[in-house]
């Protein structure tokens with residue numbers, strides 16, 4: 001079995017009196033589609049922020065490619081290939097698709113001048129690779145949610161992501177758009193990119209994920225291969241309640 005790409009061990013995080021994470025561990029392997037499931041408030045977004053260097057944990061260890069990382073910061077996380085797509089996508093709405101995609105590469109490469117021809121070609125290429133038709137000259141704010149999401153994924157690919165974390169990515173999507181997103185997720189996987197799919201939607205996690213980690217009240221309550229779970233066992237893990245099958 002391959003070494004985990006990233007491993008979080010025994011992580012705890014408190015906000016005042018709230019124990020958002022209590023001794024949780026999760027590991028993501030290269031190229032896997034991993035679901036992090038849990039009800040609202042179970043700590044999913046908090047662990048993502050720890051993984052991406054936004055929050056420092058009170059306790060615990062982060063190991064990337066087998067090496068412990070002390071004080072992971074957001075730039076380091078990106079350099080190590082960890083990219084998070086937040087629910088608001090963090091795009092510049094009043095810039096075009098090409099500008100959004102170029103800006104990121106420009107910042108990452110520390111260039112002093114923008115090569116627009118090259119930037120536009122890279123934007124076209126990455127969108128074509130994702131099999132989507134998006135006008136690179138459209139302002140991002142004019143795109144539907146699914147379009148913004150694709151631009152955010154494209155940006156992560158251009159930043160050489162090895163793990164793309166998607167925090168509740170299907171919230172504002174139609175069923176058709178969810179199908180399209182899942183095609184993209186499978187395509188990312190075929191290119192060796194791992195996806196951490198954060199969700200509380202049963203059908204979707206069963207459909208797309210290979211491995212599962214379940215949080216409840218800031219604690220890890222289940223993990224394993226998706227094929228060892230079903231709706232009842234996941235519901236039980238997420239809520240602590242038995243599922244009534246009437």
Ligand code: ADP
Nearest residue numbers: 015018020038039040041042043044045046047
């Ligand atoms: P989820 O993403 O699973 O819905 P979160 O990780 O956002 O859960 O939140 C876990 C718990 O931590 C919740 O009780 C939430 O209110 C609390 N929490 C999260 N972020 C903060 C914060 N910045 N300040 C205070 N409490 C927070």
Ligand code: MG
Nearest residue numbers: 044045046167
């Ligand atoms: Mg959340």
